[in-house]
Amino acid sequence: MKKTYLLLAVFASTLYSCQPKIESIISIDEVSRIEKTLSADDMEGRMIFTLGLEKAANFIASEFQKNDFPYLEGSDSYFQKFTMYKTIPEQISGTLDDFQLNSENVIVSTTKGELNLDSFSDYQVYSVAKDDIFNQSVFPLLxxxxxxxxxxxxxxxxxxPRLARSASRAKFPTEFSQIFIFTDNLDPKNIQLQIQNKVEESELKNVVAMIPGKSKPDEYVVFGGHYDHIGIRKSDSNQDSIYNGANDNAAGTxxxxxxxKYFQKMNNNERSLIFVAFTAEESGGFGSTYFSEQLDPDQIVAMFNIEMIGTDSKWGKNSAYITGYEKSNMGEILQSNLTGSKFHFEPDPYPKQNLFYRSDNRTLAALGVPAHTISTAKMEEAPNDEPNYHKASDEFETLDMENMTEIIKSIAISSQSIISGKDTPTRVEKLN
Incomplete structure (x- = not known):
């Protein structure tokens, strides 16, 4: 019997020693190469519908291709494409009782080319009075x-102008329309309104690869992060105008x-692993919304959304927080797998910021998936927040690449019991 135990011990030791060391795969040099490429000036800030975003998508796909990752089941490429619609007002005319309506006082959020109103019957009417807070009263209605x-x-x-920019953003096709009229007549009796829009169609795409599971191929673990940012913006002379988004979110990508790459080399996943770089997070989370609609949420065991991990957290190095920590036991599982490690996960220290529903995990979380964001970003009120957040100064040189590499290693190690099928996180309460 002792001889049998000894042979098993030797076999296990040999098997473990045959596994590649994590440092040989997740190295600071390789992490830096990818991060530097995604946040370079020639990516032009990775704004949606730009050549810079297209270039970033092609680079991510090339990284998947050279490692020969399978496509997502049912796909014929790494690109998960979908169409967005944007409307440009060409003519707005009409009356609200005796008040003349035109493009200077009417804003429309729709994907329809034509709207004609002669009554209020098909619309729910809201009024925003002088003393109402505009941001709280209007923008949620979009x-x-x-x-x-x-x-x-x-x-x-x-x-x-700000409402017009928000309303005119590209969106999924919808049968619903929101019409905003600036008028001192908040209790009108009649409306006659004609709107003609030019409708433009544009394509966006997530970049997705997978590693099929060995014994539980129909159970999925998702690792995601958005690769878009906010592009090039006007600046004063001699100032940088490219918003590189090194931390937000070339780091997560x-x-x-x-x-x-790590999980492919380890080759020990019993559950299927999906790796997705989301588009259009900065514009409303359209990429993650579309992705979530292509899968059965009941088959998704867990989602790791990785967002802004290039700077030290409020606890210093070797630490990160998990949004919605209390909504499932996923955080406890991850921390348990790091027992004896110098790294630690913490609950989200910024509950007032509602970060759990502000990133690409939100759609799956609303469907009951234990989908959480891992981040180190300091999201307190200024002046203690991220100094480069949504600024042109968010560049490669501002990141702590050594610490970022350790965070990626810790995510890899802490997720092992989930991808192996040993642990299954509890579900998040669904939203209505």
Whole structure:
């Protein structure tokens, strides 16, 4: 019997020693190479519908290709494509009782080419009075899935350009329209409104690869992060105008690519692993929304969303926080797998920022998936927050590459019991 135990011990030791060391795969040099490429000036800030974003997508796909990752089941490439619609007002005319309506006082959020209103019957009517807080009263309505007519006191007219930009963003096709009218008549009796829009179609794409599971191929673990950022913006002379987004979120995308390479080399996943670089997070989370609709959420065991890990957390090096820590036991599982390690995960220290529903994990989380964001970003109120957040100064040189590499290693190690099928995180409560 002793001889049998000894042989088993020797076999296990030999098997473990045959596994590649994590440092040989997730190395600071390789992490730096990918991070530097994604956040370079020639990516032009990776804004949606730009050549810079296209270049970034092609680079991510090339990293998957040279490691010969399989496509997502049912796909014929690494690109998960979908169409967005943007409308440009060409003509707006009409009346609200005796008040003349035109492009200077009407904003429309729709994907329809033509709208004609002669009554309020098909629209839910809201009014925003002078004393109402504009941001809280108006912008949440853009996310509603119903026909809305919003009457806004002209004292809020200074917000019209910002509302126009938000309403005109590209969006998924929808049957619903939201119409915002700046008028001092908040209790009208009649409306006659004609709107003609030019509709433009544009393509966006996530970049997705997978490693099929050995014994549980229909159970999925997702590793994701968004690769888009906010592009090139006007600046004063002699100042940088490229918003490179090194931390936000070339860092998270780099982690996704490195984790894919690591798990492929380890070759020990019983569950299927999906690696996805999301598009259009900065514009409304469209990439992750579309991705979530292509899978059965009941088959997704866990999602690791990686966002802004290039700087030290509030606890210093070798630490990160998990948003929605209390909503499932996933964080406890990850920390347990790091017992004896110098690295530690913490609950989200910024609950007022509602970070759990502000990144690409949110759609899956709303469907009940234990989908959490791992981050180190300091998201307190200024001046203690990230100094380079959404600024042109968010560049490669501002990142701590050694610490970022350790974070990626810790995600790889802490997720082992989930990808092996040993641990299954509890589900998150679904949102209505």
């Amino acid at each position: 996310r509603e899935s119903k026909n809305l007519l919003v009457l806004i006191d002209p004292s809020h007219l200074e917000n019209l 780099t982690a996704v690519i490195m984790l894919a």
